[in-house]
Amino acid sequence: MIRSDIIRGHLDAIILRLIYEQDRYGYEISKEISERTDDRFQIKEATLYAVFQRLERKELIESYMGDVSHGSKRRYYKITKLGRAYLKETVEEWNEIKEIVNIFMEGL
Amino acid sequence: MKKIRTHVEEWFRDIPDSEQKQAIQEEITQNLEEKVFDLMRTGKSEEDATNKAIVEFGDISDIKLELGVNNGSGISAKDVRKRFGLHLGFSIWGSCLIIAFFIFINFYYSPDTIWFVYPTFAVLWWPLVMFYKWLGWK
Known part of the structure; x- marks a missing residue:
């Protein structure tokens, strides 16, 4: 597992991206992150729900109650228009940052 | 479960x-x-x-922080107002009484020289400071 404090700053964008693809619920997102990174990065649930709270407060995502599993309803998250715009901007910003950092990190 | x-x-x-x-x-x-x-x-x-x-x-503290921030920001400004409202009221009443006292002494003992304005200016800083505190200025 890698140091999570560097990834931490990008968690909002990572989670937004997953919700952007389709509406998802909490556990599904943490599973998806572990799967896609081959368990190299695992998000702590506590962090995940804190991010949900933050994104919802910023109106980048919204939630609704979905289907029933194991006796109780799942809460699904859905990206808003504002969230899409924010994600697009973040991706552009990330590409820029990546290029800049790469100038110094590549070739060694 | x-x-x-x-x-x-x-x-x-x-x-x-x-x-x-x-x-x-x-x-x-x-x-x-x-x-x-x-x-x-x-x-x-x-x-x-x-x-x-x-x-x-x-660590649950991340979530607590998010939940806390939500409630915290709304209350604090109102809290400050309530707290300094009392201070402001007290300062206004206090300075009025002090100024009245100076006016009385001035006109009773030395009606020929108007000097009560000097202490009045000094005392007025008190309610003024409290007023800005009440407004929420640092």
């Missing part, structure tokens, strides 16, 4: 009750239970699975 519910309740115990707290608590319980079922499907006993889910949950 009752263990999960108890644990989640324990984590959230010192957060003041609200609809938001209720919702997030419910959501976390539901998601953790699902994780436990998943872990059990991979061959773990219920107890092992529950423990793993609880240990992997992480």
